[in-house]
Amino acid sequence: MTETPAVRREQSDSPLEETIGFARAVAAGDRVLVSGTMPLVDGAVRGEGSPYEQALLAFRNALAAVEPFGLGPDSVIRTRMYISHARDADDVGRAHRELFGAVRPAATMVVVAGFTDSRILVEVEIEAYRGAVG
Numbered sequence: 001m002t003e004t005p006a007v008r009r010e011q012s013d014s015p016l017e018e019t020i021g022f023a024r025a026v027a028a029g030d031r032v033l034v035s036g037t038m039p040l041v042d043g044a045v046r047g048e049g050s051p052y053e054q055a056l057l058a059f060r061n062a063l064a065a066v067e068p069f070g071l072g073p074d075s076v077i078r079t080r081m082y083i084s085h086a087r088d089a090d091d092v093g094r095a096h097r098e099l100f101g102a103v104r105p106a107a108t109m110v111v112v113a114g115f116t117d118s119r120i121l122v123e124v125e126i127e128a129y130r131g132a133v134g
Contacts, residue, residue, distance in 0.1 A: 051088035
């Protein structure tokens with residue numbers, strides 16, 4: 001993988017990163033972008049049937065991806081929530097509020113047709129700001 005001084009990539013244990021060819025998180029300049037993150041633990045779907053539990057886990061997984069850069073929830077400036085059913089918006093929103101209510105990042109929630117695994121109800125992305133990078 002080609003690295004430049006201004007770009008740093010971090011991998012996780014997701015087998016999809018190798019299969020598809022992506023990084024879990026990419027720091028470029030003052031931003032850290034986290035790829036779409038699902039509610040997985042050791043490659044297995046967790047919180048099956050609970051959009052709230054899945055959202056919490058997906059966001060926690062995404063937050064773990066910014067930790068190698070020394071960042072946490074307070075650094076998050078944008079979130080994106082993809083849900084497979086509009087009926088789950090309140091539960092996913094509640095999870096988002098619990099984690100980011102004090103931070104108030106820019107946020108988007110979109111209903112999608114589905115995910116690669118039908119048990120998944122939520123996928124999230126986050127973007128974090130790490131201040132002026134020299």
